[in-house]
Amino acid sequence: xxxxxxxxxxxxxxxxxxxxxxxxxxxxxxxxxxxxxxxxxxxxxxxxxxxxxxxxxxxxxxxxxxxxxxxxxxxxxxxxxxxxxxxxxxxxxxxxxxxxxxxxxxxxxxxxxxxxxxxxxxxxxxxxxxxxxxxxxxxxxxxxxxxxxxxxxxxxxxxxxxxxxxxxxxxxxxxxxxxxxxxxxxxxxxxxxxxxxxxxxxxxxxxxxxxxxxxxxx
Amino acid sequence: xxxxxxxxxxxxxxxxxxxxxxxxxxxxxxxxxxxxxxxxxxxxxxxxxxxxxxxxxxxxxxxxxxxxxxxxxxxxxxxxxxxxxxxxxxxxxxxxxxxxxxxxxxxxxxx
Ligand SMILES: Nc1nc2c(ncn2[C@@H]2O[C@H](COP(=O)(O)OP(=O)(O)O)[C@@H](O)[C@H]2O)c(=O)[nH]1
Ligand SMILES: [Mg+2]
Ligand SMILES: [Zn+2]
Numbered sequence: 374x375x376x377x378x379x380x381x382x383x384x385x386x387x388x389x390x391x392x393x394x395x396x397x398x399x400x401x402x403x404x405x406x407x408x409x410x411x412x413x414x415x416x417x418x419x420x421x422x423x424x425x426x427x428x429x430x431x432x433x434x435x436x437x438x439x440x441x442x443x444x445x446x447x448x449x450x451x452x453x454x455x456x457x458x459x460x461x462x463x464x465x466x467x468x469x470x471x472x473x474x475x476x477x478x479x480x481x482x483x484x485x486x487x488x489x490x491x492x493x494x495x496x497x498x499x500x501x502x503x504x505x506x507x508x509x510x511x512x513x514x515x516x517x518x519x520x521x522x523x524x525x526x527x528x529x530x531x532x533x534x535x536x537x538x539x540x541x542x543x544x545x546x547x548x549x550x551x552x553x554x555x556x557x558x559x560x561x562x563x564x565x566x567x568x569x570x571x572x573x574x575x576x577x578x579x580x581x582x583x584x585x586x587x588x589x590x591x
Numbered sequence: 592x593x594x595x596x597x598x599x600x601x602x603x604x605x606x607x608x609x610x611x612x613x614x615x616x617x618x619x620x621x622x623x624x625x626x627x628x629x630x631x632x633x634x635x636x637x638x639x640x641x642x643x644x645x646x647x648x649x650x651x652x653x654x655x656x657x658x659x660x661x662x663x664x665x666x667x668x669x670x671x672x673x674x675x676x677x678x679x680x681x682x683x684x685x686x687x688x689x690x691x692x693x694x695x696x697x698x699x700x701x702x
């Protein structure tokens with residue numbers, strides 16, 4: 374007869390422990406943290422560049438890509454305090470990668486940290502990094518059925534940024550459909566149509582970030 | 592996509608708990624909303640265990656359906672994730688079950 378051993382251990386437990394250590398550090402330093410998740414090319418870095426113009430070096434950014442420091446370089450040029458994680462192949466950031474990056478970042482006088490996750494609508498949604506909120510980024514050229522096809526992210530995201538609305542005349546995309554589907558997955562979600570090209574929607578989006586920063590929304 | 596990493600973690604936990612004895616079975620619970628695809632996970636685990644010990648390990652992945660609790664108080668398992676609450680037709684819900692990805696138990700035998 375084989376012996377049976379009860380384990381009942383959550384596989385994500387190891388990641389969750391480190392995520393909670395990150396969360397404790399953010400609380401101690403009074404920093405609000407957004408985990409930004411979207412497909413490659415949806416415009417995550419472009420959105421952060423526009424935000425850097427408003428926040429300057431007080432905006433801290435950790436960017437995750439499989440290879441290159443291109444995005445951190447872009448954001449430093451835009452004025453933000455940025456650090457790059459090269460995952461070397463991993464399709465998502467883990468809490469431990471963020472913890473390591475934080476050890477090389479000066480958090481003095483920072484109130485808002487945005488983590489640009491690896492471009493991917495799927496895997497990053499499942500890994501807590503210690504953030505205050507997850508933010509989904511979807512651009513109009515990707516199609517309006519994506520929340521329905523990738524519900525895990527859109528169920529967990531506090532806000533959805535619909536980027537590249539300047540391209541709406543050229544693509545078939547219904548913002549109403551996205552709104553409807555997102556509300557079904559999370560009735561408290563906030564939706565922000567944006568364009569990095571024209572600057573449309575950034576006033577509202579940055580006001581939201583200020584509310585997150587001053588802990589008026591969690 | 593990331594099932595290989597998850598499989599490595601499960602294998603490590605299982606082998607550590609086996610404490611050097613032969614692992615014969617691993618029982619997992621994988622929720623519909625966990626973001627982990629049970630079939631790929633099982634495939635990777637099988638490959639990993641084959642490298643670690645001669646005898647194969649039986650891997651059983653019990654799937655846990657999504658279960659929501661609606662703001663109106665009703666609890667329900669939707670057929671599709673977009674199904675509204677059957678009691679009130681609303682969407683203001685929290686997840687009760689379906690996010691789990693856990694190793695429940697293992698069976699070990701003397702080598
Ligand atoms: N037309 C248009 N293009 C945009 C917009 N935002 C980003 N892009 C372009 O989309 C491409 C990918 O942007 P990037 O910020 O690197 O996306 P990321 O991979 O999500 O970080 C670049 O060529 C950007 O210039 C937008 O609002 N409108
Ligand atoms: Mg980028
Ligand atoms: Zn209801």
